Amino acid sequence: xxxxxxxxxxxxxxxxxxxxxxxxxxxxxxxxxxxxxxxxxxxxxxxxxxxxxxxxxxxxxxxxxxxxxxxxxxxxxxxxxxxxxxxxxxxxxxxxxxxxxxxxxxxxxxxxxxxxxxxxxxxxxxxxxxxxxxxxxxxxx
Amino acid sequence: xxxxxxxxxxxxxxxxxxxxxxxxxxxxxxxxxxxxxxxxxxxxxxxxxxxxxxxxxxxxxxxxxxxxxxxxxxxxxxxxxxxxxxxxxxxxxxxxxxxxxxxxxxxxxxxxxxxxxxxxxxxxxxxxxxxxxxxxxxxxxxxx
Numbered sequence: 001x002x003x004x005x006x007x008x009x010x011x012x013x014x015x016x017x018x019x020x021x022x023x024x025x026x027x028x029x030x031x032x033x034x035x036x037x038x039x040x041x042x043x044x045x046x047x048x049x050x051x052x053x054x055x056x057x058x059x060x061x062x063x064x065x066x067x068x069x070x071x072x073x074x075x076x077x078x079x080x081x082x083x084x085x086x087x088x089x090x091x092x093x094x095x096x097x098x099x100x101x102x103x104x105x106x107x108x109x110x111x112x113x114x115x116x117x118x119x120x121x122x123x124x125x126x127x128x129x130x131x132x133x134x135x136x137x138x139x140x141x
Numbered sequence: 142x143x144x145x146x147x148x149x150x151x152x153x154x155x156x157x158x159x160x161x162x163x164x165x166x167x168x169x170x171x172x173x174x175x176x177x178x179x180x181x182x183x184x185x186x187x188x189x190x191x192x193x194x195x196x197x198x199x200x201x202x203x204x205x206x207x208x209x210x211x212x213x214x215x216x217x218x219x220x221x222x223x224x225x226x227x228x229x230x231x232x233x234x235x236x237x238x239x240x241x242x243x244x245x246x247x248x249x250x251x252x253x254x255x256x257x258x259x260x261x262x263x264x265x266x267x268x269x270x271x272x273x274x275x276x277x278x279x280x281x282x283x284x285x
Contacts, residue, residue: 015199028198030205093199097143101194129204132144 002119003059004047007069009078011086012039013094029093037081043124044073044103050116060116072106096125100133108135143201144265146189149211151220154181155236158225179223182271184238186215186245192262202262210256214248242269242279250281 014037015029025033032038046069050059080086082094092098100123111118124130156179157171167175174180188211192201218228224236234240246267253264264281 017198027205028200028203095199097145097194097201098199100143128148130146131201132146134142134144136142 001051001059002047002049003065004045005062005065005069006043006045007066007074008041008043009074010039010041011077011080011082012037013082013089014038015093015095017093029095037083040125042077042099044069045120045122045124046103046107046111047119047122048111048116049119050114060111065111068107068110072110073103076106096123096129096131097133099123099125100131104133104135142191142193144189144191145202145204145207145262146187147204147207147211149186149188149216150183151186151216152181152183153219153222153224154179155224155231156180157235157237159235179225184219184241185270185273186211187268188249189265189267190262191265206256210249210252214252215245238269238271238275238277241271242267242277243284245269246279246281246284250284 013032014035015032016025016035017028020028022033046065048060048065052059076086082089082099084090086094088102089098092102100121103123104118104121107121108118118135120132120134122130122132155174156176157174158167158177159170162170188207190202190207194201222228224231224241226232228236228244230244231240246264249264249267266278266280268276268278270276
């Protein structure tokens with residue numbers, strides 16, 4: 001069974017690689033390369049795979065899941081400029097893909113235990129663009 | 142492996158009417174959608190693409206390239222059009238959302254290699270909603 005919980009945070013970012021020219025950054029990242037940065041209301045859906053506990057009937061107590069997501073995602077990310085305030089985005093471009101990957105890395109050790117497994121992380125940068133990450137899997141078609 | 146999904150919209154009119162059926166059969170099968178003058182929807186199309194991360198750019202998909210492809214092949218020819226009269230394939234087949242989904246998927250597949258010449262990213266699926274309550278999903282590997 002897969003259960004999903006949603007959290008939101010608002011943050012600013014800029015997508016540019018300082019080793020590249022302005023023209024190259026503009027070509028790769030478009031408007032997101034504006035050096036002054038811009039922001040989004042990000043929405044994150046975290047999906048957890050497991051079986052309901054025979055006593056509690058729950059895969060994981062949602063209060064506990066909520067507390068983990070608040071601590072691991074919302075506290076470090078919310079109302080921050082990701083490039084300046086949230087490692088690893090001082091070194092990595094905070095694309096939606098890299099944000100999904102970082103959130104996976106933050107959550108995986110907290111959630112994949114006791115017969116449960118982090119199933120997927122979905123990050124909406126806007127309602128029109130979202131990325132799903134399911135961990136390291138082989139590149140099959 | 143990442144799946145990147147991008148949402149696009151177009152507004153179009155259509156009429157559901159099969160040349161293989163009688164007037165009565167069409168009316169009873171398609172109901173209001175068989176109204177001879179047609180009607181319209183705000184269609185929402187979600188295009189999902191799979192690929193590994195390009196560590197140089199931090200992207201699995203170059204969104205600008207995907208946007209250009211979808212706008213050229215789908216949004217521009219469909220938006221503010223009468224599908225039955227102005228999109229050639231729907232002169233022959235009924236523009237149900239099922240057929241529209243297959244046609245969109247086919248157009249993207251046909252032009253994919255020109256926009257994305259490498260092994261990755263690959264088109265995974267498209268979802269189309271003619272209203273927020275009716276969603277149709279077509280996997281790229283389902284069609285030729």
